[in-house]
Amino acid sequence: MRQPSPWSPRIAGGTAPLFERLVTALADDIVQGRVAPGDRLPPHRELAWALEIGLGTVTRAYAALERRGLVKSVHGRGMFVALPAAPEPAVVDLCVNAPPRLLDTPLLQATLSRLASRIDAVDFSHYAPAAGSPQQRAMMARWLAEDRLQVAPDQVLLCNGGQHALSVAVATACRGGAPVFTEALTYPGMITIARHAGFDLHGVALDDQGMRPDALDRALHDHRRSTGGGGHTGGRPVVYVTPVLHNPTARSMDRARRAAIVAVCRSHDALIIEDDVYSVFAEPDMPPLADLAPERCFYVTGLSKCLSPGLRIGALVAPRSLADAALSALAAGSTMVGPLNCLMMEDWFADGTARMLARAIRGESRTRSALAHRLLPGRISPTVAPGFHVWLPMAPAAAEALALAAAARGIRVTPPSAPVVDMRIAGKGGIRLCLGGPSIEALTGALATLAGLIGSDHGDSRAADPVY
Template sequence: MLLQSPWIPHLASTGANVAERLSLALAGDIIEGRLAGGDRLPAHRDLARTLQIGLGTVTKAYAALERRGLTRSIKGRGTFVAILQAHGGRQIDLSANAPPAALGARLLARTLTGIARKIDADHFNLYAPPGGHLEHRRVLARWLDTLGLGVEPSHLVLTSGARQALALAFDLVCGRHGVILTERITYPGAIALARRRGYRIQGAQIDSEGMVPQALAEALAGIKATEGRAVYLTPTLHNPTTATMGVDRRQAIAEICRQAGAWIIEDGVYAASSPGLPQLATLAPEIALHVNGLSKSLGPGLQIGMLALPPSLCEAAQDFLRELPMAPSALSCAVVDDWLATGVIAAIQQDLRHEARRRSKLAASLLGTRGLVWHPDAYNAWLPMKRDVADGVFSAAMDMGVKLTLPQSTMVRPGDSASGLRICLGGASWEELNESLAILAALLK
């Protein structure tokens, strides 16, 4: 027996024709929350009889609702509301670029029990020295070594998250009137951080491998060497475009910066997701600062950031950190030490790569015909489009209970016409991801 529909049939007072008036009436009740996700709409014939309109008119109105992603039809069962209400209901967040959940309660309980017997109480009783305890820096240097980045613990600064490490890198090399060159479309956090700290930020052209070397060389030539020039880029799984630089591109970027006397700030937070390529800090160790963290490679709860420095900047970093210490939690460092010793980190990263590939393939299957740019190891996908279109899709998705990254936040120049939508695939449950991507697919039609 089919469920009765909770909707009270009526027509909107405005609209060009009856089908449009019916579509507007239903859409308004769905978006305003009077109908909830999963509610059944009246059968075509019943609605036509109740409103005394043609059956074809109902069919046309229902088809328009489905194209907007507001409803879905199931053969043999009827038509149902597909929207996830933001009013009094849940909202699916595809705006935060977090990895899929990989840490279980049993693993955490076993880890905490184990480290309780061997943790150093002085790490809780005493303030950490600038840059973090030497023992903790040794632990994190071992982890960076698994990514192909050999770094002396004395050249490593630990912070409470990668964004703190990035802020420190900007402050160390940019100076009062510094200029940060970066990809034209880039990580929203870096754009916001540079603007908040008063640095000029300038975008360079990008292609399928990220920053274009010739565009970088031309941009550097136009900035005075005395102004403090830093090139901030993400060579592996660039956020948000997922572009990854090949070896030749990395070598070209490193040589251009070396010849121009510019610092490199390498964002390596996704390097563990796609290992095997050389880090820029290994290609140009005398000018490159490497930013990393564990939130993207293990889980958001592990707020540990790292900044690997050239020897020439170590003393300046120590002076800065005496005024504003940034050391991470001693407990988090003890957890990482335990997981490195027991092989847990390698197992978690393998699981995360498997889940990232499963989610990326799902996104490609639903949005691939719309020009989706994706990488099997990335936690997000990129949908390039004109700025006005991106703004429209963003707003419509919000109305339907799907939160995306604000298009403007990824753009170095807010006035650019070329933009896009970052779709974060890791934070939502598998069921929520399926439903929200289906809504986006319907919207894009």
């Protein structure tokens, strides 16, 4: 006689489709240990009856959980919580900030099969417009409008990923030695772009919502005085900012903070580069800066963080007055986005795959963020929206010691120096942990190891102090 399942069936709240909410509920209970590896799950029909839902909904949910490696079907016996996987590679990488692999092989193969019947050799026999075809730009504009930003299709420039879009924005805005202001701790990729382009970043103090408006105002005033007081030399000042899940500290701005940053930039006639690659995690009613200040804001986003890293398509929306300059900068650095990437984007936008993947990634982010907070209680800087990176604030020396100790145990973390623009202003350092890459099992082990290291001589009680 089969043993009954120890799992108490439930469905998570929210507005996502029913099967996704069932996936979220069961995934959370597995990660939280409410059901253990090897435990039997309710049979499909029994679960459908208990929750008063369709059998197809249960089938889809179990299939999604099996693709994620959380459950395993045993022929003739039923569905079980998956046992710990075979040992993974010796190194667990918490350094690369990418979403987990939720795109399964059958879905990808089905997409490519559909594309095979649509591909025209003409598409591979000439160069497409640098910014994408009118149809592709219109589809991206509709995608942006669903959640974030209402823009005309001719304002959207398609790029080879979000990093490329950021590079084009920098090349357009930062001309003639224009001063560039950003958070004292910022995205390491922006630091790399600045070094490559040969300009310095000016650090601005942060608080629990990211860049402080008063500190930005003071920094812009100080720079103007240092260059003669008659205005900014070398071009308009540029402010680079990440309002949603700031990298590395994972802080997000509320509506008042966004309005205050825009007001400071207007008072100094500063251009804004808004990095919104984590827009999939933004609150639906929270306007991007580009919506508040379209006349001066470059809006940067992409599909890699919200759908799949292999879909290398970014989007840049430039102010109308600088649209031609942005298009010239784009054409100088790239002739076009790859045709296969664009066809895949069109297919996923049209059949709902993109929306489904984005919802799944949001659900997975909640699961992994909850796991990190459970295993590192009181150590992680609090966030409004869960994403795929968290911040462990601590003194710079403690952060370096923890990074070295983690590496000795096969755990790679972002080097503590990587996001530093100006530690004197930041006041405190820390370590960014990227949660999306490893499996749940590997992530659990790595976080538990880090918790032990922080509690030992490699960390100290000051690690749990507020960030700023």
